[in-house]
Amino acid sequence: MIKTADSSALKHLKILDLTRVRAGPTCVRFFADFGAEVLKVESPDGVEANEGVIGARDNYDNLNLHRNKRSLTLNFKEPEGLEILYKLVKDADVVVENFRPDVKHRLKIDYETLSKINPRIIMGSISGFGQDGPYANRAGFDQIAQGMGGLMSITGIPGQGPVRAGIAVSDSTAGNYAAIGILIALLEREQSGKGQWVQSNLLQSMIGLCDFQAARYLVDQDIPPQAGNDHPFSTPMGVYQSADGYFNLGASGNGQYYALCDVLSRPDLRDDPELQTLKGRTSRREFVNNELNKEFVKQTTTYWIDKLNEKSIPCGPIYNMAEVFEDAQVAHLGVAVKVTDPNRGPIELVATPVKLSRTPAAISFTLHAKGADNLELLKSLGYSEDDIKKLQEKKVI
Numbered sequence: 001m002i003k004t005a006d007s008s009a010l011k012h013l014k015i016l017d018l019t020r021v022r023a024g025p026t027c028v029r030f031f032a033d034f035g036a037e038v039l040k041v042e043s044p045d046g047v048e049a050n051e052g053v054i055g056a057r058d059n060y061d062n063l064n065l066h067r068n069k070r071s072l073t074l075n076f077k078e079p080e081g082l083e084i085l086y087k088l089v090k091d092a093d094v095v096v097e098n099f100r101p102d103v104k105h106r107l108k109i110d111y112e113t114l115s116k117i118n119p120r121i122i123m124g125s126i127s128g129f130g131q132d133g134p135y136a137n138r139a140g141f142d143q144i145a146q147g148m149g150g151l152m153s154i155t156g157i158p159g160q161g162p163v164r165a166g167i168a169v170s171d172s173t174a175g176n177y178a179a180i181g182i183l184i185a186l187l188e189r190e191q192s193g194k195g196q197w198v199q200s201n202l203l204q205s206m207i208g209l210c211d212f213q214a215a216r217y218l219v220d221q222d223i224p225p226q227a228g229n230d231h232p233f234s235t236p237m238g239v240y241q242s243a244d245g246y247f248n249l250g251a252s253g254n255g256q257y258y259a260l261c262d263v264l265s266r267p268d269l270r271d272d273p274e275l276q277t278l279k280g281r282t283s284r285r286e287f288v289n290n291e292l293n294k295e296f297v298k299q300t301t302t303y304w305i306d307k308l309n310e311k312s313i314p315c316g317p318i319y320n321m322a323e324v325f326e327d328a329q330v331a332h333l334g335v336a337v338k339v340t341d342p343n344r345g346p347i348e349l350v351a352t353p354v355k356l357s358r359t360p361a362a363i364s365f366t367l368h369a370k371g372a373d374n375l376e377l378l379k380s381l382g383y384s385e386d387d388i389k390k391l392q393e394k395k396v397i
Contacts, residue, residue, distance in 0.1 A: 003368075005068040007035035009359035013186075016041055016088055016095045017069060018109070022142070022168050023126045023202065024098035025065040026175030027182070031094070032068035033352040033361040039377070040066060041085070042370060044073040044395050057370065058343045064350055066367035067339065073371035073397050076107060081396045085109065087381050089117050094182055096124040102137045111197040121195040122185045124178045130201045140202050145170035149206025150224075154213055157228040174205035230289075235281040236260070239318070241293050242301040249292075250314040252278055259311045264295045341366040371397065 004011060013036040017028045020042075032038040042048075055061065075081040089095060095114060097104065104110045104125070111123040125131060128140010146152050146164050156163030181198035189195060207214055213224040213232075224232065229239035234252035251260040254277070261270035269291060274280045281288050296304060301317055308315040319327065325336055336348040352361035374397050378388050391397045 002037055003070060003365065004037050005033055005035050005364045006362040007033065007359060009034040009356060009361070010036040013037065013094065014092045015039070016085075016092050018095060018097040018099070019126070020098065022065065022171040023175040023178075024096055026172050027124060027126065027178040028069075028096050029065060029067070030176075030179045030352065030354075031182075033363060034356075034359070035362070038069045039088070039373070040069040040071050040367065041074050041076075041088075042071060044075055044371070044397060047075050047077075047395060057367070058341060063341060063344070063347065063366050067349060067363050068365060069367050070373040070377075071368040071370055072373055072377050075396050076109065078394065078396050080391060080394065082108060084378070084381065084396075086114075086117050088377075089114050089121060092118065092121060093186070094122045094124060096126075096178070096182070098126040100137055100139065101125075101127060101131050115195060115197075119194060120189060122182055122189065122198060123195070124182045124198045124200075126174050126178050127199070127201045129203050131199055135203075142168040142171040142202065145174075145202035145206045149203055150210050150213065151206055154210070154224050154226055156226050158226045160226070163226075169209065170202040170206040173209045174200045174202045177205050177208070230285065233282060234278060235285045235288055236292055238289070240289070240296045242296050242299060242304055244300045246318050247296075247301045247304060248316050248318060249308070251308075252281070254278070256313050257281065260292075260308070260313055263307055263311055263313070264292070266291070266295065337363045339363050339366060342369070 010031055013031060015028060015031050015036050015038045017024070017038055017040045019025050019028060028038060028040075074084055076085045095109075097109065099107070099109070111125070114121050114123060127136070128145065129135035129138055143164050146169065147162065149170060151169065152162035152164055155165060178198060178200040181200060185196050185198050216222050216224050231237035231250075231252065234250075236257070237250045237252045238248070239246050240249050249260075251257050257275075258270050261267060269275060269288070274284060275288065299307075305315055305317060317323070324330055330336075333351075335351050335353075337351045338346060338348055340346050347366075349363055349366075351363070354361065375385075375388060378391070378397070379385075383391070388397070
């Protein structure tokens with residue numbers, strides 16, 4: 001019996017996952033969580049030069065990225081391995097890969113080749129810099145894209161130098177964009193009956209995610225500087241200090257700002273003619289923030305969160321990751337999902353952040369052991385046990 005996640009949304013889809021590291025697995029995870037039959041095709045032990053780069057198979061990252069997938073070991077650098085891959089492609093809906101463009105063509109797993117085998121195949125390709133152009137064959141990593149895409153130049157306190165975001169933001173964004181593109185291609189295929197090549201890359205995804213600041217430059221020729229924890233154009237909106245820590249506040253609209261002044265019993269800040277408008281408050285940001293912090297340090301973060309929310313003033317605590325999962329709303333949303341791993345026992349993973357009312361996502365199992373599905377899959381393709389034994393001996397599987 002084919003094992004898929006307990007979601008009926010995409011059970012009709014067969015996905016071949018040729019990806020590694022983060023961007024590709026992030027893309028494929030959406031399909032796996034919504035019930036698609038996902039087969040992770042990975043190199044047999046001793047074949048991949050950088051096979052240790054992602055860490056132990058049952059580490060927290062791999063368990064979270066590769067849930068709901070079966071495993072086939074396959075060395076498609078060998079003719080027999082490539083033949084098996086092509087047989088799988090004939091019956092698949094989607095192939096997702098993140099090889100460098102030159103490697104993909106050398107291995108004969110490029111879209112032109114696969115589409116001749118299956119004209120309905122949709123291929124999702126995620127790269128560092130795109131499938132062509134002067135940087136196409138460069139190795140791409142998240143932090144490189146953060147720097148080249150502009151994010152590091154606008155992140156951090158003014159004057160401190162470039163700062164990377166604390167998550168693999170370009171990896172995750174490229175993966176998410178690829179998933180959106182694949183879903184669009186699947187919908188289009190219902191009309192045309194034809195597959196197509198879907199492409200995303202870390203660099204363009206990073207620029208796309210920075211569209212607010214990218215558009216600021218393209219339209220007004222204004223190079224955005226670092227703004228620290230303050231919003232570039234709104235005041236008060238940023239991080240403020242309480243008696244026991246810090247919290248976020250967003251009260252830049254006039255109504256919210258006036259309500260804030262009332263909560264703080266500071267009519268002088270409300271009635272000052274120079275602070276009556278957003279533009280005026282932003283031009284005097286340092287003064288406004290200093291005056292607000294004088295009041296906020298008198299009470300705890302919890303006190304201010306409660307008081308400000310009573311007046312519908314946007315605000316929130318700044319959590320570490322343990323505090324995130326202790327929050328009542330996070331618990332209500334079901335962000336942590338219980339699942340049992342064969343090696344680590346009961347664990348919790350991060351839920352799919354998209355909810356469907358009738359066919360929700362599910363996390364039903366962690367990634368199968370490496371090659372655990374070899375026998376079943378190869379038999380389904382017509383290989384005998386003797387054939388499979390020979391393939392094992394040649395390290396094809």
